[in-house]
Amino acid sequence: MDIKFAHFSIKKSHRQLLLVGVTSSLILILWLTGHWSRQIALENLQQQNQHQLRLFVANLQGQLEKYEFLPELLATNTLLINFLQHPNDVKSITALNRYLETINKVANASDTYLMNAEGWTIAASNWLSERPFIGRNFAYRPYFQEAMKGKLGRYFALGSTSNKRGYYFAYPVRDKQEILGAVVMKIELLGFEESWSAFKEEFVVTDPDGVIFISTNDEWRYKSLYPLNKSVIDRIHSSRRYGNARIGTLSVVNKDRLSEQAQVVNMGDPRKSDHLMLVQDMPEAGWQVHTFASLGVVNSQVLKSLLFAAILYIAIVLLVLYVYQRGRRIKERERFERRAKQVLERRVKERTADLTAANIRLLREIEEHRRTDETLRQTQDELIQAAKMAALGQMSSGINHELNQPLAAIRSYADNARALLARDRQDEASWNLEQIGELTERMAKISSQLKVFSRKTSGQIVSVSLQAVIENALKIVGPQLKDTETELHRKLPQEELYVMSDMVQLEQVLVNLITNAVHAVELQAERWIQIAVSTKQGKAIIEILDNGPGIDPENLGRIFDPFFTTKSEERGLGLGLSISYRIVEMMHGTLTAGNREQGGAVFTLQIDLADLN
Template sequence: MQVTFLETGLDNRHKRRVLWLLVLIAFALALWRTENWNREAALTNLQESSRQELRRYVLHLQGQLEKYEFLPGVLASNKPLVYLLQHPGDQERIVALNNYLETVNKLTGTSDTYLMDANGLTIASSNWATERPFVGRNFSYRPYFQQAMKGQLGRYFALGTTSNKRGYYFAYPVWWDNRILGAVVVKIDMAPIEESWKDTQHELLVSDPDGVVFITTNKGWRYKTLNPLAPEVLERIRKSRRYDNETLETLPITRIEARGENAQIVRINEGVGHEYLVQEESMSHAGWRVHILTRLDQVNRHVLNALVFAALFFLAFVLLVMFWMQRRHRFQEKAKFERKAKETLELRVREQTRDITEANIRLTQEIEQHRWTESELQRTQSELIQSAKLAVIGQLSTGISHELNQPLSAIRSYADNSLALHRRGRGEELEWNLA
């Protein structure tokens, strides 16, 4: 019996361990599912809101560029510019054109406006009166000038080699008699655009076709590359002096998860490092890509809150189930106890009933035995009485018989004697014997 109890105890403990293991597995699965679902939902919402923000910034940037895109074309049709390119040594016209370009520059809000001849030499500029004017400098190495000399609208972003300011350049060819005499260039300062983005909750950056960041809300990312650049690309950038003497290092980006064609989750391992949801949109005319980076802190907080809620809910559910199971166990134990008590009572009743029945049977048997004994006694008594009566009768009969036999014997004896005397002829004696 002790072994049975021991085995039962071990079996119950094993069942409890298995049950708790299943509970822990269910808890882990619930948290995993909750984390995945809430993270995906939060990322989807964040991705949608960030995409809308990105579209707004792209439209703003495009608007800033388009506002000045027409200007070099308008200036290129100005006759004083054509005349000066035809007569570059006319100092009076150079001074007049410098003042004119300075006025245009102030009215339009551009950074610099200048005129270049067919060799790339600047012959007039709006900044003629500054400490570092463009007049007399040659920018033939700039792609925007090369594009303009091909009869195209030149577009280019670069760090100014003279001003050391970032700018976007529009260049338009100056035509005369189906011949390109030179190009007029308008430079837009990128710093105000970048400054207008500083209060955003996101990180924004704009990269050139080679993946070099030149506009960003994070100054530490400026002039960094999104991907390692090939040696020939670095050489091309060096020759164009696009970023002058800046060292183009690669941002330490770890790509974690792709989320569609133009979205991904990355980790930028600078300092403590942060994870970002990155979305990008192309500006085809400028050849740029605008990126919006949103930290996942909000997503992580949402997921953490969901996990805490799920854990509390699961804990409450487990406690409720445990309470229900404990209550059910108590009811079962109570029912088991009552059933056992009932069975014990029924057993005792059956035992007592059996004892009473057996006693009743024994009593009945004893009564029957007593009745039989009494009957036997009565019969024996009757037989004894009868025997006694017969004995008395026998004794009386014997006595009577004895009393009768003696005279009869005497008579028989006299008769026999008389018969014998008669036979012998003894008459006298016969008479005496009969007398």
Template structure:
């Protein structure tokens, strides 16, 4: 039967080898695809972050200048010049005015055009080439402004041969449009910051032509085929002046694992890129981040190779184990003593493993208990913060109630004396004053009750003046104890989308911090302002204290972070306030004011007063 046993062993080895080969093929194919998908997704997440930063930088840079053309178009000197373009003295004054504004704002160029497109004044009037005397009536920003619209346009300057983003605004005299004022903004600084790194950032126009990129050899190339129609539309506006347009050598576009891939052949080699895109509809741009996939695919290949090596080692280990067991089986009868020794060693190792398992279980139990204790400690800290806040509010409440109660006692005693003397009218006046003081204490109690109520309110239009009035009544005691003064500058009729109780909590916390900041200072003013800013409302609280240390200004909204002394706060107020404003889809920011002191700015969406009436 020995020959039959040998045949069985041989068959078993062949079967095992076949299974290992099949498993290896499965790892190489399915595992390779899965690993590639994982690393491409990781690369896409990195590229998405880069894309968001690039779009934010572009939008921030352009928004800095967007509102300036209408302001300068209202300048009386500019209006006088378009009324009398042949006035040499006036033209000289406006040229120098535009040059000074251009230098101050660090823009590229500012110039004034007549209704026929002729430029009569420019910030570059004294350099060559100058825009003065040039006609730009073919630009969309000109004829859109002449139609009464505020326009924007990106192009390569036909005179300066420099790329720039143009903002334009009509110059109105009465109901007529007498000219156009144009701002040209240079975006080279942002583009230069894109150079280097393992990614490429490109910005293309509606025709697919790349006009911003960290790769100079990609500039003015087309991601889409440059058909005669596309070239004709681009030529109508002379967007790229005399620049030579050419197709970007895109060899292949595909999708892999749900990601967009693009292969570009250039300088004798082809490179594959992972492509992520975001539209900027306000500018008519498409911003794309191209990340080379070579690293991701190499990582996937390394992972698959490591898996195959592990599989090979496992196979070798299994073969070795099978052979060992076979030898042990053949020699079992002759080596009974050796087998007993082996069994004893296995038992010892099992006991050791059981001991290790028990030790691990104890460690897991200890860590679980530690985690429970940590959570309890955190809960106690939060509760301590609440109790501290209640203590401060109780002190303020005691201060606010003590004076009215003392006055009530005095007026009541005086009323009794006046009644004894028959002076009922004077006694009635004292009773009226007692009633007014009772109303004040009821008002303070009502606001405090609203402040303490569980904030389960829904978001809706809130009258800001009422919230600020209620807030100031709550913090009056704290302001008085700090010797501070509140200076208000609140635009009337403001409504915001928020919850009134939680918004009061935020303002109470910020104003209380401002009172702490100025309590020991020479200037104890606290400035509270609110104004409309487009579709939002900005609420600013500025103190005249020492300001915020630059080393910690980025951490002040972190939970449990505080700059106050021991026992004066847990660092939860600003963190809670930050999350409340975030729940309102708003923003809470802190900075050091240029003139000294700290300033906290709450930005909320503006709401219409009609919505408040409808809600009521």
């Protein structure tokens, strides 16, 4: 008992050591994986946002450079110099205001105005607005002070009159070496925030004091990234740079510095995700452009890497255990397989005889199904041909009428020709013979329509012209339309449409639908039928409309059933619509029936358009 107990204790100790080793290895691998994946994810995020930051800065610099030279160019205009020298010239003030207004519109600037040496605005592009700049003193603005020193003044601030954010360019107006005043142009930078607000990253632009004045986050505007001294805040208020806006603080907390331009920061709320902050200077304007990208994607990548490493490590451990267990069970499995093989061989022999007999029965059934399908197809073709013959019988009265007229005319022309020949009037007799020839050709065309209609289908689905099919069908039902005095309206597209169908069968469907429409309107005072063709989503849509009484709603669900008809027996057996439905179904199309709100029935045929590419 003591020996067994000691052996059990040793095994238990080995299992505990193995568990500790596996757990320690997992912790170490996860730590290394997390650290490595975070560094890579931060580098990728930094590269991506560095590119976005360069684009933003380039866009902003391009916008400023587009206007930078305009004040200097305006300062050389003699109209401005003369007015500063003679400010009381009433005639030139209107011309100067109009000139500044025109320049402002052409440059698409916010405001353009002229200031004298004391800082008073004496001409402005907004001279006709409700709150013009004329008569206002902006000497306290730094851009005016820089211009009066002979430099190009640049300044971003809220307009003291308009209360709109804008960037000011000011340039001195000189007469030789004397500075007479300054010309100022203000541009608005609203478009940057709107165009960049769709990005996941936040973009901000700070002034030399670190106050945000352009931001894709409205809540950050007029706040500093770091706490400001009271003297700095007093100086901002005294210059009226941001009007009455309250200067707040975002309290950015630096956590991890990656480089001179990149560091991980927290926006003052430890519960929120950290951000990667990138910075780029704009020395000409004295600004700094920042981009803040949430580290959510970095944390997500780290989590994925940790999960993958844990799964991979566990998979390796399980694989090792599996290989170990598999080695123990191979022999047992081999014994089981030998026994199973013997049982299987015996069962295979038993089942082989059953399967052979079942296979013979199955082959016989397949052959019987094939013969049945062939008989069904042949019967269906014969039904279609029988329907054609029935339609020919229904059209016989109209065709007889079409043939009787030329036959009577031929007899009359023949009698005339014989009498004229007896009188030796050959020219007149020849004309009568020509008329007989034309009438014979007309009768041949009528008979050819019957031949085309009665021909058998090829059974192949090919690309055919829809307009040609419609024209052939109308030639066949033409005598019926004429005999019943039914008007035919067509709404066909100008371009040729090609559909995938059997031309003969599609003609049969259209003949059936048009013939039914003729029967439907025969009791109306004014009779008309309309054929409308359109396309939608790769389908050709053919609508046959009439102004008849429509279809009884109770019959709409049965109208395509075989032998269902509301007509008399001499009009048919009720197979036309049923056969038409099957034909369209074989061509992978649809045929539906309904009633129009204005009255009358509508049959809609949808069939695939041919791909001619």
